[in-house]
Amino acid sequence: MNKFEALGLGEEILKAVKEMGFETPSDVQEKAIPVLLNEETDMVALAQTGTGKTAAFGFPLIEKTNADSKITQGLILSPTRELCLQITNELKNYAKFIPQLNVTAIYGGASITDQAKQIKKGSQIVVATPGRMQDMINRKLVDISNIGYCILDEADEMLNMGFYEDIKTILSHTPKSKHTWLFSATMPKEVSEIAKRFMNKPVEITVGHKNTGSKNVSHEYYVVNHRDRYLALKRLADANPDIFSVIFCRTKRDTQKVAENLIVDGYNAAALHGDLSQNQRDLVMKSFRNNQIQMLVATDVAARGIDVDDVTHVINYQLPDEIETYTHRSGRTGRAGKSGVSMVIVSKSEERKIRNIERIIKKSFEKKEIPGGEEICQIQLFHLANDIKKSEINHEIDAYLPSINEVLEDFTKEELIKKFFTVEFSRFHNYYKKSKDLNVTGGDNGRDTFSGSGAGSTRYFINVGEKDGFDWMSLKDFLKEVLELGQDAVSRVDVKQNFSFFNTDEEHVDKVLAVFGDFQMQGRKINVEVSKDSRGAGRGGKRKGGGRKRKNFGKEERFSGKRKNDNAGKQKSGRKRDSRKRSDRK
Known part of the structure; x- marks a missing residue:
């Protein structure tokens, strides 16, 4: 039956x-x-x-x-x-x-x-x-x-x-x-x-408890200076290449400004707020449902009624005035049995609001750090490699292969791979290599912070991820069991599709590397190495379809170069980026 x-x-x-x-x-x-x-x-x-x-x-x-x-x-x-x-x-x-x-x-x-x-x-x-x-x-x-x-x-x-x-x-x-x-x-x-x-x-x-958040949504927050809020938003997007998100702002003005800045900086973004005509709202929502927009910047009122099951992240660019509103925001992800992440960007003076929200939704927030440039570069590099691996071959180029082979015949396979990734990746790497640390250091309003944060912590890369059946919790349990460390010795576990990151205290480096020196899982060698960037990062979501394509890499401030954008009525939405050309981003 x-x-x-x-x-x-x-x-x-x-x-x-x-x-x-x-x-x-x-x-x-x-x-x-x-x-x-x-x-x-x-x-x-x-x-x-x-x-x-x-x-x-x-x-x-x-x-x-x-x-x-x-x-x-x-x-x-x-x-x-x-x-x-x-x-x-x-x-x-x-x-x-x-x-x-x-x-x-x-x-x-x-x-x-x-x-x-x-x-x-x-x-x-x-x-x-x-x-x-x-x-x-x-x-x-x-x-x-x-x-x-x-x-x-x-x-x-x-x-x-x-x-x-x-x-x-x-x-x-x-x-x-x-x-x-x-x-x-x-x-x-x-x-x-x-x-x-x-x-x-x-x-x-x-179902559940009154005013509680969805069990499928994990909650995390990032503490930055107010002036770095927009840069933090871009870093979180770059650390999650397959992001499909709703970004919440408190006012129509901020919503429009953030969306315009994202579009100029090459992201697939659009604004949704009360000043748009109904036709403009319909066009924006149609583009979002069709995955033509990956970052929908919205006010709380305009976002009510959004019903899209594949949203991977909700990003609170600003916290709402009412705690109940946060419940509605986070409910835009983690739908239809899927997992989702609700991120909050706060200044130091706003940390106490996180405690109030926790009491209402009966779920804990994990304090995390805005990822550094080296870690973002690693994530993007492997994402590019994975996209190439999954790409279907276009046989229309077969006729040109003899000429192409003639041009490239003097190079080895390894040299060709390096050259290809250099062409695709150099601008991205140059953009981030001198990026500053956006995280605000200091206490946490009387709350214990996770081990592995700040000085004395080491960040590692490991070549397992979502495709191996791990999420952040199961990977953390696996690492604690294999390494035989204490309950909180492994922290800041960030699981991507093909690889992950985690932290331990600096004193455990030798043990970690020794344990994984010749470690195999189901006949496959598990590789762990120290990441060049020791900072934590946001946990990434996964979405069907390609990643955001980016245009030019410029300064970490706004870049004033000319760009073409599609229009949805008077509402602009960003085009998919090309990683060879990029600039930063009721």
Whole structure:
């Protein structure tokens, strides 16, 4: 029996579920769906973004909707246009084999007349943003007086965005006999007030703990001087060549500035904020979903509703004012069962905020160091080699091979490899060879720092990584077992696809090198050597597709050379870089 069958879903939905490839219900789906199907009740469901909440309320809503009646029976309120459209599309997919069921999206930035026409034709389920729904009600273009179910999705975000009064007004036009299902990632007091005021003895389900972060997301922070924040951002990107990220800024102005600087410095970047037109926002999001943009710089409001499963990193360029907002930010990665990393760039005076966030999300942050130039060069060099290894041969060049061989016939294989990598890599190496240390040294507000940090620590390179089945935790355990060192003797473990880095205290260097002098794992020699750069680095994510291509290498400040960029309306997005030409980077 399909595990979704056990939840009590009907044949039409089960057929759609099978076609979409769903096999196992998520925790929130397993807890919510049977209750909502079998009981006429209100519900408060707390679960992180990306845990399958849409299906958790969507499946029961479709099952309980009379598709033969044309009246509106279900209303779903969501905070943003993007999320509104996403929910609508998902519900249409769930109801694919119920052709008479109509789902209509109501949101700002589109023709209200066209939306009213769709409602008039008969729409059993309406998905709406609060502002446009209010407008439709005031103009008497929609009737929600007979709905049986009202769903408040991402309730905490709607309230954070100032929709409390709108929600109250909208709910006043609905019948008291309806059932309300509230889904939220966090439970601030405003959400509690909504539940108390508009719900009748709701069933409460919680996946994880209230206000906690996703178990698939690791959290780390970097302490730099305020003036070096942008340089630190670029270093973190360069240390993770396959990065596919959302970068959060507090203001629209900072968002636009950071995105423009990244584009000028050759990164695939774009801004997403409230000053963009709806068409510009759509173009940016389309490019991001298609992986044409690898660094999406966004405000918190604009990023709400982003639903992209492959985001490897969330980078907090600036911390938010509200701790709950951090939970939403970090929830943009580590989705659909994948792992993700949430990075925070802070100044020394902001370190205490990290402790406050830890208490709320019930997860610890790892203090890490911005990687140095030598380590970034090593990472990029191996990334380039791996890209070459994976590249498919273009046989259209076969006709030119005799002439090419004639030009290169005097060189050995080793010399050709060196020349090729010199052409591709020299500018990158020259850019970073004199780079400064961006890390701020000093205490950590009374918190113990990890061993292997600062003076007396040695950094090592090891030729195993993700392809060998390691993540940072399993590699750390492996190293501690092999080296027979204490609990905290191995630190700053950074796992890349084909290789990794780790630190130990300087006193263990001889032992580490001796143990791995002739060490083999499954018949393969494991090579460990001291890295020329002893600083720690950020742990990298992995993404399908090629790495960011870069243009020119210049100074570590802004480079004023001319560059061509693609446009998305008035919104620019960066082009893929060529490693032979590069400059630094509501």
